[in-house]
Amino acid sequence: MTAPLDAPESAQHAEPEAMTEGVRGSANRSLRQIAWQRLKRDKIALAGGIVVILLILIAILAPLLSKLFGYPPNEFHQDLIDPLTGGVLADPNNPMGGLDPLGGMSGDHLLGLEPVNGRDMFSRIVYGAQISLLVAFAATLLCVFIGTVLGIIAGYFGGWVDTVISRAMDIFLAFPLLLFAIALAGVIPDGAFGLSGNGLRIGVLIFIIGFFNWPYIGRIVRGQTLTLKEREFVEAARSLGASNAHILFRELLPNLVTPILVYSTLLIPTNILFEAALSFLGVGINPPTPTWGGMLSGSLQYYTTSPHFVLIPGLAIFITVLAFNLLGDGLRDAFDPRSSD
């Protein structure tokens, strides 16, 4: 062997350079910081986020807003309504003057009035946000909770546990969901489980939506857990003597937060639509509590005299769902390690 090598310099290159090398530039920021920077540059997603925040504020501040800019959501203004057609009069002093094509939108009633009883649309939309968001958020929370716990358990333990949970997911996915939800909302009687009225109905809605949508999150979490489980840090934790619970909730869960967050943001709009669809089909909240889906379902009757009554709740749903989708898309892109910029 003729290797001309008796390199004495080997010590020189050891520590210092390697030390700084790793702690450089972009690597120094955590994924969350990177994501935040990306998000900040994603104007559209940011707009979505701002709308979402506004919507939440609107829902929370509904009483204040309707006091400031509208009328109580259940107050009638029939003096402004044409008794013959139920539409909103252009000029209440002149009943012969015909209907207002804008449905009474004015500085007084920002979004006009409901036909027939003349309730203030602005207040009802604002209050409607409460139910829509409450149901959507709570249902999402429930999905996420069930989905995460079962998904992580299925993914981590594998074997028959996984088989059982995965089959359960298949079963849930195999139900004609919407049908089933309506049917279930129908068979649950009034006043059950210690609840009644709208409390029960909201509870039932949340339960149904949450309970039947969990497999979507569950699948994602399971998939992620499966890949995470293969990572050596899980074995490392085990070899340090960590219990399963520790591994599941202290080691794996933090890694799942991001996908869960992202998919929750994308699940919320689905749930909003779902709630609206249920309300539309008549298994929603009791009147006079306003919900968007309920308003929309009642509005069809008046599309000739009061087109705004169809459009406004529709747009409210649309804008909300769009905003959540935009934000969700943005979050997903921002957290995507593959996206280059």
Add this chain to the structure above:
Amino acid sequence: GGDGGGDGGGGGSADVAYDQGTTEIVNPSDQQGGTLRYAISADFDSPDPGNTYYGFSWNFSRYYARTLLAYNSEPGEAATELVPDLAVDLPESNDDGTEWTVEIKEGLTYEDGSEIVAEDIKYAIARSNFGDQALPNGPKYFSDLLADSDDYEGPYANASDPLAGFGGVETPDDHTLVFHLSKPFSEFPYILIQPQTAPVPAEADTGEQYQSHVLSSGPYKFDGDYEPGSHLNLVRNEEWDPESDPVRPALPDRVTVELGVEQNEIDQRLVNGELDVDLGGTGLGPAMKGQVVTDDSQKPYLDNPPTGALRYFNVNTVVEPLDDLACRQAIMYAADHEAIQRAWGGEIGGEIPTQIMPPQLPGADDSIDLYPSEDNQGDADKAREKLEECGEDDGFSTGLGVRGDRPTEVAAAEALQQSLSEVGIDINIEQYPSDTFTNTQAGSPDFVHDNEMGLSVYGWIPDWPSGYGFMSKIVDGDSIVDAGNSNISELDDPEINELFDQVVETEDPAERSEIYSQIDRLVMENAAILPGVFEKSVTYRPENLTNVYFHAGYAMYDYMALGTTNE
């Protein structure tokens, strides 16, 4: 779609006028032929004449089911007079009104050519009223009224002789029926116009499934089977003898019914001339109504007849604190009738009543006005007084049940809720599906009590045009039942109950009218029913529909009279 004959307005309007059909025959004609097209957004409860309680179904079933008696086929007040149909003449009663005898015409046949005999009518009454397998939908007047039938278990209990033990109806020969009543009932002939008296031969009966193909005794027969949710088509029944029939001109050659068509769609097609009649008879939906009532070219095609219905709120007399009369009266005073009327469609949707009997009924007295208020908008001061009187100075709260799939009723509920809130009465609206409402929720006193459903939105149409036909089910204390209850107020006033017992024995119609007025007043005094509107519908009468007039007995167009200029 708006793709067919869209020139519904304009030129032709010279000879027709707004609301003309309510009082007279529009486009009189005796021209036969064509297809008469019906559609409805809902469905029959059943087209089986023995198993139906819907007004339109009673009206429509006459196409293929002749009954013992019928309403007179004329516009105006004469419509509620009775004429014989299968019967040779109006029934005769014995002195105390407990035995009624009817002869039926000879030589009448079903669509298959077999003869219609008295026993078939008896059988039809048996299957629809008796035994635990009695057809579920129709009224049960016969089982209430007929004597000697308590032990009869219905036609299915005894396979060889279905009518064994059914003593309430006697058929001394093939063309005579004798009804034995357990108590006098002066309005019994009205019961005999009900479709339950249409003959059904025992061998043809297939229980609830008889609806698929009813054996016709009328001018039309089923063309194919009845398909629930889809369609029912009729064609001429050649076995029908026009000479024997005083009420059915039978103009069209074919009759079609489309089921489950969206209301907006029906209205649109009516206006476009793609459809002739909205079978439900409840009139245009708000969308089209809003459009046409303001359109002068369309207005002549509209009628605005009363539907015969009272739309009202039950004020329960048992649920606290409404068990206190003053509390109920507070509600009567506080209600804003104008707002409630608007919910039901404003002036064209109905008139504001002050009593419960619709004005068309004999004995209706609009001078009863116990809870007056300025502009009908409610009298809050009086209401507060009454609240104090019943010891609920700050108001109280109670539930209000409503059929969630009926937007106008929901709107009415909201309107009442709104006006009551002004005197501190707090209403929690609960929605229920209309299909279960009458049986299991509002119709179940237990449910009403458990859920403190002090109020509920309801409507009532007389089974026949009399005070008894209208009120007995909803205010007679004796008609309170555990399920399917219609006296939802649970009004059990001895005085009223007594008057009902008295009226069925009274033979003189004028005297009866007098008693009905008394009952009406008592109900209002009891504040058990808060009347909403005497409903009116806005119906569209397409240009090519002939012989159209509003029939007071069914409170819709007389379907038997209708003809068409369609192909």
Add this chain to the structure above:
Amino acid sequence: MLTYILRRLGAGVLLLAVVTLVTFLIFYVVPRLAGQTTEQLATMYVGKAPTPEAIQATIDRLGLDQPLALQFWEFVRGIFVGAEYQFGRDTVQCSAPCFGYSFQNYQEVFPELVKRLPVTFSLALGAAVIWLVGGVAVGILSAIKKGSIFDRIAMGVALAGVSLPIFFTGLLSLAFLVHAWDLFPNADYTPFTENPLAWASGLILPWLTLAFLHAAQYARQTRAGMLETMGEDYIRTARAKGLSERTVVLKHGLRPTLTPILTIFGLDIGLVLGGAVLTEQVFSLNGIGRYAVNAIVQSDLPVILGVTLFGAFFIVVCNLIVDLLYAWVDPRVRVAG
């Protein structure tokens, strides 16, 4: 391969069995858990004259007082061997698969379902073709021209599409496209065999409405999948071979992109076949979805059960087909099984 098919089939059947059980439990047990008595249950199905006798008769007829296991057994037996029902003095044979008779209109459930199938089928398949072809095509174009005007507009529309409730778009198109402006014929079902043209023109609006939502979703998925695939190493290999960009995209990029789309498609089409509830409702099409909704508002249990199972059946079958197709599209699955 054969074992794979058999295994998947077995799993499908098992899945259906469990769905049956769960559906049954939910409709028969949940109301009881929520405090309904046998009488109250029966009252819902007794018709308009709920006399005590009639209620008792209903309980007997439906076997509501029987032990649940027995009721379930009867139900399952009906599906496999049929059952007999008493109507008036008639004994009617309800042949397998028998889901019983509607409580509301006394029609045998299964034939009713089958009768409505062509409507739902026509609606689903037509819409599926539109959304699959349209969505995927737009998705691919968008991915290839990432960042272009086309991409932006297409993705904007797609985002709006997934954010619009179908009943809203449906209602609007009915109100405006059909009634106000007369641009489209109204939704209406004519059997294809009767008049193909009328069939298509009657369904065009429901197709478009239903397809719009899904197409939007597919376009987004396809685009994302395509972008991901185009970053794979084997695409680089394909380029390094000197293939034209067209071949790279259409041959090497498309197939892996479509593979996951296939899975979603299986679920979606299965769902829609089980009743496009909202679409059928909005356009008054007499399909399975509408049948279901009506049954539900009328608490017509046999129909509800029948429809749910029918729907689940389609989902399971479609998933099965997709699984098998998957094995064909993606050779790796064949061994993994």
Add this chain to the structure above:
Amino acid sequence: MTTPGTGQEPAASTGAAVSVRDLTITFPTMDGDVHAVDGLSFEVAPGGALGIVGESGSGKSATSLALMGLHRGTKARITGDLTVAGVDIVKTVRESEGRDKDGGPLPPKIVQAPDARLRAMRGNDIAMVFQDPMSSLHPQYTIGNQIIEAYRTHRPSASVGEARKRAVDALGRVGIPDPDKRINSYPHEFSGGMRQRVLIAMGLVCEPKVLLADEPTTALDVTVQAQILDLLDDLRQDLGMSLILVSHDLAVVAGSVDEVLVMQKGRAVERGDVRKVLSQPEHSYTRSLLAAVPRVEVSRAQRRAQVRADRAAAKGGAAPAEPAEQSAERTAAPAAPREPAAASQAEPLLKVSNVRQRFKVRGGMFGGSTDFYAVDDVSFELYKGETLGVVGESGSGKSTLSRMIMRLLRPTAGSIVFEGRDITHLPDRRLRPLRRDIQMIFQNPYSSLNPRLTIGDSIGTALRVQGERNTKLIKSRVQELLERVGLEPTHYNRFPHAFSGGQRQRIAIARALILKPKLIICDEPVSALDVSTQDQVLRLLSELQDDFNLTLIFVAHDLAVVRQVSDRVAVMRKGQIVEMSDGDSVYENPEHPYTRQLLAAAPVLDPDEARRHRAERARLRGQAQESLA
């Protein structure tokens, strides 16, 4: 062997197969521009072979892709002149005349070859073999389809049958057995080495002038690596292609190329004849690269001596972190090989007897599963203070064995006795306290640390799960240890992604050490690192073993690495230990033919030696063939 093109400045001779001048490649990123390649020039003559060597991130792949024109359509900015087989992929035209507004020289104009021209060149004139054979083939098409496609793209007139024949030929050429059958297989039916061959066959099918191989063997075993390198060499000889071989390991390229280009941070630091560069490296970076390459011919004793000497020297400069006395003692220790403690100690620390590990493998016609023994009847003893090296090719059961000893797996048969206590069947709960004594360092520094935990937490977890509640104490212990493995205590709150691979491996070592274990199992702790980093980590381990008196099991597939750290070496194959004895004798007098095969496959730095090894391998293969015949 003549080496064309030895001139210092690459003459822009028209004859060159590849000529690169002044190449710069810049990636715009969020943190500003990354200059991946910066002023690189080289040239490869027709039939010549160039090796490009450099540490990770030095710009090797970026350069390769540029040669294929594969940066087209990405954000990368390329300037310079790039000519491949006569095609000007990129040409920079500087206009001498014009001036821009500010009077500066006009920015150079970049002329790029049209896409069609590029496509005609790719695969036809220059073919590329990518680093990762697993992901570089389309999983949904048969390999035949993919190869035929490559051929027909450039020979559109060829019939399918003809193309197929070419493909079969090419597959045969690269040594795929039964090529006419295997042509219908899908990639997943092939092993990594075979896939790499398929990729090469795909490259060959159009008989290109240049073959560009970007780390073609990094993902492969030594034996397979040797086969692939041999194959490339053969092809080059037979077909007269030029070869550009890219690697981070000088030893890999040594035997296959004429010329080497050493890259660092996007620049060429040294370039020249392979012999010259290896024997007289001019640049210090080259020297350090060379020094870092573990050499199979250096014995454990030599290596230890050297490490200790380096350490002492470093101490002399820096402030001593330890008591002088201690370190003096260690420096004074004789550089002779440490006596294996085996003989003197009666009780082994670990006694593994006849362990087997069975896995069920799905498959078979009826969905049944077959048994498969990943570890099959392995026994050995390990004494305190000793290091046992375990070598073997991929899949030979090394990791499975490690995981059994860790009791992450429960052995199917046999027993594992640790400190006289049988732990074979201890339940998880009872095992937990024992975990203090046995620890493991994992192969992949990128996946062995939880990305969502700060490294402080990651290391501290060990104490926490073992019942320590005092957070202050945990923190101080962790920080102490961080310092010990050469990191800073302030790194405590950083997340793993902020560290390089080498640093992460240090963190992993700290985590293994914190419980003061008696035995550490290192499962290929350095195989994911490039040579320079690998060297650092090995040194650290060696130091720590001295300081903490550790007993080690050191698993690796790299013979050289194992030799440098192990007192005894066990060679594993197919789940069994085929040879085990003290380190040097395994290397100097291998008994088992498999060991010999492994040794022959190990890359060596001396080009001549490498060629001898190649000849030896050819001979061994010939033998095997004969014995088969």
